[in-house]
Amino acid sequence: MKNLNTISLAIIAIVAVSLFLSFRTPSPQPSTVKWLQITVIESVIPGGMGRSRLITVDDQGNTSEVKINNFFSVAGINFGNIRENDQTVTNTIQELSNQGWELKHVTSGVFSGNQNNTNGIFMTRYMFSKSE
Numbered sequence: 001m002k003n004l005n006t007i008s009l010a011i012i013a014i015v016a017v018s019l020f021l022s023f024r025t026p027s028p029q030p031s032t033v034k035w036l037q038i039t040v041i042e043s044v045i046p047g048g049m050g051r052s053r054l055i056t057v058d059d060q061g062n063t064s065e066v067k068i069n070n071f072f073s074v075a076g077i078n079f080g081n082i083r084e085n086d087q088t089v090t091n092t093i094q095e096l097s098n099q100g101w102e103l104k105h106v107t108s109g110v111f112s113g114n115q116n117n118t119n120g121i122f123m124t125r126y127m128f129s130k131s132e
Contacts, residue, residue, distance in 0.1 A: 031132065032132050033129050033130070033132075034129065034130045034131075034132060035059055035128070036057070036129075037056070037057045037125060037126070037127055037128070038056050038092065038096075039053075039055045039057075039123065039125050040126075041054075041055070042068065042071055042121065043070045044070075044120040044122065045070065045072065045119050046072050046076075047072065047074050052067070052068045052069060052070050053065050053066065053068060054068050054088060054089065056092075059130075068085045069082075069085055100130050103126060104127045105127040106124065106126055107124070108123065108124045109122075109124075110123070
């Protein structure tokens, strides 16, 4: 009988400690992941006639556009424009990183027209996420 009481008290003590610890340990909060997308479209239309943009779509669906330079000017490929575009993209990624966004995925593509068409674009899509 004495052993039964000792075992019963031990079980009650274990249950009490377990309940106490379960109330003291905060349960993990489910995190919400936000997504942000940046699409960089750089025109390769000769003569500088293309439209190049950096388009941002945030987690609320809001969009913004920043004009960037075309790869070609009237004289041909313009490396100064390419450097400025690279700096704009790098600054944007740095700013988002400082705000807690993490670059998750990069996809690029090219449209080069056809034999009779000199139109073309380079497109790069950057996907960022942030947990809150």
